[in-house]
Each structure stands twice: as C-alpha cells, then as structure tokens.
Amino acid sequence: MSFIQKHITHRDWRGFVLPVGFLVIWTAVTAAGWVNTKLIVPPSDVIAAAYKYFTSGTFFSGLGASLGRDLAGFVLGSLVGVAFGSLVGLSRWANRLAGPTFHTLKHISLFAWLPLISTWLGQGDGAKIFFVALSAFYPVALGTIEGVQGVARAQVEVARVYAFNARQLLFKLVLPAASPQIIAGLHLALIYAWLATIGSEYLLAKSGPGLGDAVIQGKTAFNVGLVVFGMLLVGLIGYALNRIALRAEARVLRWRGRAS
Amino acid sequence: MAHAGTLEINNLSKQYQVKGEALPVLENISLSIKPGEFVSIVGSSGCGKSTLLRLVIGLEHDYKGEILLDGKKIVGTSLDRGIVFQEHRLFPWLTVEQNVGIGLLNAGLSTAQKNKSVQEHIELVGLKGFETAYPYQLSGGMSQRVAIARALVNRPEVLLLDEPFGALDALTRTHLQQELQRIWEAEGITAILVTHDVEEAVYLSDRVVVMQPRPGRIKRIVDVPLARPRDRGSFAFSQIKDDVLSEFSDTPRGDIALVQPQETLGANWQFAW
Numbered sequence: 059m060s061f062i063q064k065h066i067t068h069r070d071w072r073g074f075v076l077p078v079g080f081l082v083i084w085t086a087v088t089a090a091g092w093v094n095t096k097l098i099v100p101p102s103d104v105i106a107a108a109y110k111y112f113t114s115g116t117f118f119s120g121l122g123a124s125l126g127r128d129l130a131g132f133v134l135g136s137l138v139g140v141a142f143g144s145l146v147g148l149s150r151w152a153n154r155l156a157g158p159t160f161h162t163l164k165h166i167s168l169f170a171w172l173p174l175i176s177t178w179l180g181q182g183d184g185a186k187i188f189f190v191a192l193s194a195f196y197p198v199a200l201g202t203i204e205g206v207q208g209v210a211r212a213q214v215e216v217a218r219v220y221a222f223n224a225r226q227l228l229f230k231l232v233l234p235a236a237s238p239q240i241i242a243g244l245h246l247a248l249i250y251a252w253l254a255t256i257g258s259e260y261l262l263a264k265s266g267p268g269l270g271d272a273v274i275q276g277k278t279a280f281n282v283g284l285v286v287f288g289m290l291l292v293g294l295i296g297y298a299l300n301r302i303a304l305r306a307e308a309r310v311l312r313w314r315g316r317a318s
Numbered sequence: 319m320a321h322a323g324t325l326e327i328n329n330l331s332k333q334y335q336v337k338g339e340a341l342p343v344l345e346n347i348s349l350s351i352k353p354g355e356f357v358s359i360v361g362s363s364g365c366g367k368s369t370l371l372r373l374v375i376g377l378e379h380d381y382k383g384e385i386l387l388d389g390k391k392i393v394g395t396s397l398d399r400g401i402v403f404q405e406h407r408l409f410p411w412l413t414v415e416q417n418v419g420i421g422l423l424n425a426g427l428s429t430a431q432k433n434k435s436v437q438e439h440i441e442l443v444g445l446k447g448f449e450t451a452y453p454y455q456l457s458g459g460m461s462q463r464v465a466i467a468r469a470l471v472n473r474p475e476v477l478l479l480d481e482p483f484g485a486l487d488a489l490t491r492t493h494l495q496q497e498l499q500r501i502w503e504a505e506g507i508t509a510i511l512v513t514h515d516v517e518e519a520v521y522l523s524d525r526v527v528v529m530q531p532r533p534g535r536i537k538r539i540v541d542v543p544l545a546r547p548r549d550r551g552s553f554a555f556s557q558i559k560d561d562v563l564s565e566f567s568d569t570p571r572g573d574i575a576l577v578q579p580q581e582t583l584g585a586n587w588q589f590a591w
Contacts, residue, residue, distance in 0.1 A: 216407050220423055222423070314410065
C-alpha cells in the first residue's frame with residue numbers, strides 16, 4: 059500500500075465529531091433564542107468580529123507583537139535553561155549549590171511571579187518577555203539536567219579513548235546524547251511560553267498591541283464575539299506551534315529511528 | 319601502514335578497594351608483545367582479563383608495575399592505542415561515517431585527509447554503501463564493524479579488543495573472526511584480544527595467554543604455530559584448542575547472564591477504543 063493511499067484510507071474523522079457537534083448545538087440554541095444572545099453570542103457574531111479585527115489592521119500588529127514576545131522569551135529562557143541544566147547536570151559542585159534552590163523555586167506557580175515582576179519591571183515588554191522566558195526556562199532546564207545526567211558512562215569512556223577536550227565532550231557527546239530530553243523540554247517550553255505570552259498580556263494589560271490585549275478590549279467593550287474569536291485564535295496558534303515543534307523534533311531526532 | 323607497537327607489561331598488579339578491604343584483581347602479570355603480534359587472553363569470568371585491557375587502554379589507573387608502549391610508560395588514554403568494546407558503543411546520533419570520524423577528531427589531519435581515511439576504513443571493514451546509515455539501521459555485526467573502523471582509523475600502534483564478538487550470534491561471529499584476521503593482516507598492527515571463546519583465540523592468535531582467577535594471574539601461554547588462514551577442522555587446530563581447554567577443565571563455569579534493561583512503554587499508550 060502506498061503511503062498516500064494509507065494516509066487517506068486511515069484518516070480518522072472522529073476527532074471532528076466534538077467540535078462540529080458543538081458548532082451545530084451552538085448555532086441551534088442561539089438561533090432558537092433559548093439563551094441570552096448578549097452573553098452567548100451566535101457564531102455569526104464571532105465571524106463578524108473576526109472580519110472586523112482582520113480588516114482593521116490591529117490583527118497583524120497584535121499577532122506580530124504576541125509572537126515576538128513569545129519567541130523572544132522562548133529563546134532567552136531556553137538558552138539559559140540549557141546552560142543552567144548542563145552546568146547542574148555535569149558539575150556535582152554546581153548541583154549541590156544550585157540544585158536544591160532550583161527544585162524548590164520550580165514549585166512556585168508561574169503566575170505567582172507576576173506581582174513581583176510587575177513591581178520590578180513594570181507592565182511593558184520587558185516584564186512580559188521576562189515572564190515568558192521564566193516559563194520556558196523550567197522545562198528546558200529540567201529536561202537538560204535529566205538528559206545530561208543520563209549520558210552513558212560507556213560513551214564517556216569512548217570520548218576519553220579519543221582524547222576529547224572539554225568542548226568536544228560537551229558539544230560532541232553530552233548535548234547530543236541529552237538531546238532527546240532537551241528537545242522534550244523545548245517542546246514543553248514552547249507550549250508554556252505561548253500560555254505565558256497570552257497570560258502576561260491579560261494580566262499586565264494596557265501595554266501595547268497583542269492578542270491577549272485584543273481579548274481584554276473585547277471584554278471591556280462587552281464584545282463577546284471578539285472575546286470568543288480571540289480565544290479561538292490563541293488556541294489555533296498554540297496548535298500550530300505544537301505541530302511545528304513535532305515536525306522539528308521528528309527531524310532533529312531522526313537518528314532514533316521509528317522504534318523509539 | 320601503521321607503525322606496530324611493542325607492548326611490555328612488567329610485574330603488573332592491580333587491586334580494588336571493596337568496603338575498605340583490598341581485593342586483588344591482577345597479580346604479577348608480565349607479558350611482552352612483539353610488533354605486529356596477535357595475542358589473545360582467555361580466562362573465565364572474574365580473572366581480570368578485561369581489567370588488564372582497561373589498564374592498557376588507560377581507562378583504569380592506580381596499578382603497580384609497568385605498562386610500556388615502545389619503551390615508554392603509558393599515561394592515560396591516547397590515540398596510539400585503539401579499542402573495540404564488547405558493545406559497539408557507537409554514538410546513535412551520528413551516521414556510520416561520522417562515527418568513524420570520531421576516531422580522527424583529534425588526529426590533526428586536514429578535512430580532506432580525514433574524509434579519505436574514513437572512507438578507506440569503511441571499505442576495509444566492508445561497509446561501503448552504508449556511510450550515511452544511522453546505528454539503529456545496522457545489525458549487531460555491522461555495528462561492530464563500524465566500531466573496528468573507528469578504532470583503526472587513526473592508525474593506532476596497538477589494537478585492543480575486549481570480547482568484541484561476545485554479543486553476536488555464532489554465524490556472524492565466525493564471519494567477523496575471518497574479517498578481523500584479514501584486517502589485522504592488512505594493517506600489520508599489534509593486537510590484543512580478550513575473549514572467553516577458546517576457538518576464537520586459537521583461530522586468530524600467535525599466542526594464547528590463559529589466565530586464572532582470584533587473583534588474576536597468567537597460568538600458561540600457548541603458542542599457535544599454524545599458518546593462516548587456519549582450518550578450524552584440522553587436527554593440529556583441535557589439538558591446540560584441546561590443549562588450551564584442558565586448562566579450564568577443573569574450573570566451574572561462572573559466566574554471568576547479561577540482563578538487558580527492559581524498554582519501558584512510557585506514557586505513550588492508550589486503549590484502541
């Protein structure tokens with residue numbers, strides 16, 4: 059059976075049952091007037107709000123601003139996470155010093171950091187990117203520590219036999235060997251960063267464009283259509299980011315084969 | 319052709335500390351290996367034969383006595399000594415040619431020279447056409463061939479082999495023994511093979527060193543004055559093999575079964591409905 063044929067015949071449509079069913083019920087109850095349509099708006103209102111938002115120009119500036127914060131925070135938090143995780147994973151001294159603090163601090167809910175962050179950094183992009191970076195940092199650091207500590211002793215001996223220096227040990231052995239766990243951490247970080255991006259835009263409001271900001275404006279103007287549309291958009295972008303991450307993961311880790 | 323090294327082991331003793339007590343693993347080992355010679359070390363489990371090899375490669379320290387390569391005392395690991403472990407120990411994230419290239423990482427050659435040498439050694443072990451394959455795509459025997467190429471690619475003076483075919487099936491093992499014989503002749507290298515397979519030792523070696531355990535000592539050294547390639551079915555071969563085996567007749571088999579860790583299912587399972 060060819061790949062394409064297999065793909066088509068095995069396409070599973072059951073995943074669409076819930077959203078389509080929901081859409082049908084939603085349309086029916088709003089059309090029949092069984093609910094307060096000011097609070098539960100009909101789908102057409104959402105489409106109208108979406109159209110207005112798209113054409114007003116605030117869509118792209120909002121999307122760009124949100125994705126920019128997301129990406130900046132993700133990259134920053136991930137880099138620090140890999141560096142910190144490598145250090146704690148490799149150095150017993152660093153582990154003794156920083157490990158207990160790290161493992162305690164990671165239990166503080168991310169959103170509990172927001173009051174402190176806004177006190178120090180205000181409500182601007184700096185505060186938001188810091189918050190996003192913090193949310194990306196934890197999963198990447200945890201994944202890196204786990205991966206680095208799991209490097210097989212047998213492979214370290216190979217590195218010794220071929221006279222690896224410290225740099226080669228890190229870049230030719232430790233990081234590649236830890237890459238499955240690091241990438242799992244990065245994947246999680248990508249999801250967390252997007253949640254944190256929108257969260258920071260809700261909670262550190264009134265600071266320039268952003269998708270979260272648009273939703274807040276919708277709420278202020280009692281535009282439920284815009285609120286619902288904003289939520290859908292946030293979900294779709296998160297879904298798209300996850301798909302991109304899965305693709306990248308499969309490509310980078312193709313050396314593991316199909317079995318693992 | 320690589321320069322073949324002379325290995326001299328003088329009065330080598332090694333002990334581990336177990337719960338504060340000294341546990342001797344090797345006692346008074348003396349062995350002199352000529353350039354280009356193939357020497358096997360056989361012995362039952364726990365006779366310290368692998369420890370001896372790990373001392374020569376430089377992965378173990380704190381020994382008494384001397385290990386000299388070309389008259390110089392060995393210090394740590396070095397590119398002049400290559401090793402093939404029982405497990406192939408390839409880096410799974412690298413392709414065959416990249417794995418072989420690991421052997422040349424610190425060899426101080428130009429990229430072109432490295433590529434040429436890697437290519438030659440992939441051909442030497444008969445893996446032409448598999449340069450860009452990943453280890454997961456290779457069989458156990460092929461992986462071990464890559465490991466041999468990686469050990470030889472920087473032209474070491476001594477090749478150490480720590481039960482390299484122990485984990486392979488009998489057919490593959492026999493085939494790779496022939497291959498190893500051919501490679502050893504082609505490279506003209508000094509080789510030390512640790513094995514518990516007496517036939518393998520007699521087939522490949524100029525001399526077979528029989529060790530006895532607790533503490534590890536040399537019991538006897540048996541010469542194998544047969545012309546290569548050797549016929550495993552010949553009378554002379556069986557005589558030497560029986561001679562070596564007779565050294566083990568009173569030793570109970572103490573081989574330890576290696577239990578592979580179970581692959582976990584992980585969280586990635588669901589019911590089908």
